[in-house]
Amino acid sequence: MPRKIVYRNLPLLLLKARESFLSHFRPILAHYGVTEQQWRVMRALSEQEELEPWQICETCQILSPSLAGVLSRMEDVGLVERRRVPEDQRRVLVRLTAHSQTMVEELAPLIEAQYHHLEAAVGEDMLNQLYAMLDRVLQYESRPVEHVALPVTALSAGAQKGTGRKRAGAVRDDQE
Numbered sequence: 001m002p003r004k005i006v007y008r009n010l011p012l013l014l015l016k017a018r019e020s021f022l023s024h025f026r027p028i029l030a031h032y033g034v035t036e037q038q039w040r041v042m043r044a045l046s047e048q049e050e051l052e053p054w055q056i057c058e059t060c061q062i063l064s065p066s067l068a069g070v071l072s073r074m075e076d077v078g079l080v081e082r083r084r085v086p087e088d089q090r091r092v093l094v095r096l097t098a099h100s101q102t103m104v105e106e107l108a109p110l111i112e113a114q115y116h117h118l119e120a121a122v123g124e125d126m127l128n129q130l131y132a133m134l135d136r137v138l139q140y141e142s143r144p145v146e147h148v149a150l151p152v153t154a155l156s157a158g159a160q161k162g163t164g165r166k167r168a169g170a171v172r173d174d175q176e
Helices: 010-022 026-031 036-048 053-060 064-076 098-122 124-142 154-163
Strands: 080-085 088-096
Touching: 026 036, 026 098, 036 053, 036 064, 036 088, 036 098, 053 064, 053 088, 064 080, 088 098, 098 124
Parallel strands: none
Antiparallel strands: 080 088
């Protein structure tokens, strides 16, 4: 019989909670033809006015390769515009267009209303506790957490070969 892991699957629980909460907002976004990633970018830009792509990645938790495609599609449909920084042509700033600013102004009250419905369903105290707990968890990000030592076994070596990933300093068979 396989060994059972004592701890509950926290990443999976967080993912399920995220999906549960998002399911209440998806109909609003779908009505406006906006994806979740696009909305995260729009909301961040509505709060900060202009951001560099790396700042959008950090704020919206979107990986850089994905963000490049998201921004291109948003630019194609007139949701964002990009401009080079005059003092440093290597840098790019992203901002909302007038069209997407209007869209945010229409969406914001609907999003707020949905938060009120959510608060009524789960309770203001529970929602505030959830916010507080998540804020505390995110503070731990800056604290070092020790990682377990990973054993070198036939299984781990096979997994490395099977995924195409290489361990740091690993030597390929044809290099020996």
